[in-house]
Amino acid sequence: MLALVMLFGLVSALGGSAMAADVTIDSTNFPDANFREFVKQYDTNNNGVLNTEELAAVTTMDCGYYNIASLKGVEHFTALKTFYCYNNQLTSLDLSSNTALMHISCYNNQLTSLDVSAVPAIRDAVVNGTKDSSNPAYDFY
Numbered sequence: 001m002l003a004l005v006m007l008f009g010l011v012s013a014l015g016g017s018a019m020a021a022d023v024t025i026d027s028t029n030f031p032d033a034n035f036r037e038f039v040k041q042y043d044t045n046n047n048g049v050l051n052t053e054e055l056a057a058v059t060t061m062d063c064g065y066y067n068i069a070s071l072k073g074v075e076h077f078t079a080l081k082t083f084y085c086y087n088n089q090l091t092s093l094d095l096s097s098n099t100a101l102m103h104i105s106c107y108n109n110q111l112t113s114l115d116v117s118a119v120p121a122i123r124d125a126v127v128n129g130t131k132d133s134s135n136p137a138y139d140f141y
């Protein structure tokens with residue numbers, strides 16, 4: 001009986017790790033308190049977790065003027081097509097997981113570079129003080 005319980009526990013643990021798409025809204029996944037508060041609007045069933053369906057529903061995000069210093073956690077929003085994060089306190093921005101992005105606007109931050117080489121669909125990026133040589137057609141302000 002003990003062995004059976006242990007086996008069941010092991011299967012449950014494996015099942016839990018397989019559900020990697022569920023993202024708990026906590027300080028580990030979203031270290032920045034302002035961004036963490038911001039993403040709660042996408043938790044449509046208010047259970048403190050962003051599941052696959054809730055994440056897939058977010059194709060546009062506008063978090064301008066939220067005093068955000070880190071967008072760690074945005075990588076979970078893989079369905080994003082349009083992403084606005086202008087007028088924040090960002091010093092870095094990693095969009096390498098947001099491969100569906102077409103439009104980015106991230107001016108008025110403290111970014112020194114923006115690498116969008118992993119974002120093949122990108123059509124325009126509005127950035128200030130930076131230039132990604134992989135696509136000279138971007139707008140820079």
Ligand SMILES: [Ca+2]
Nearest residue numbers: 043045047049
């Ligand atoms: Ca939820």
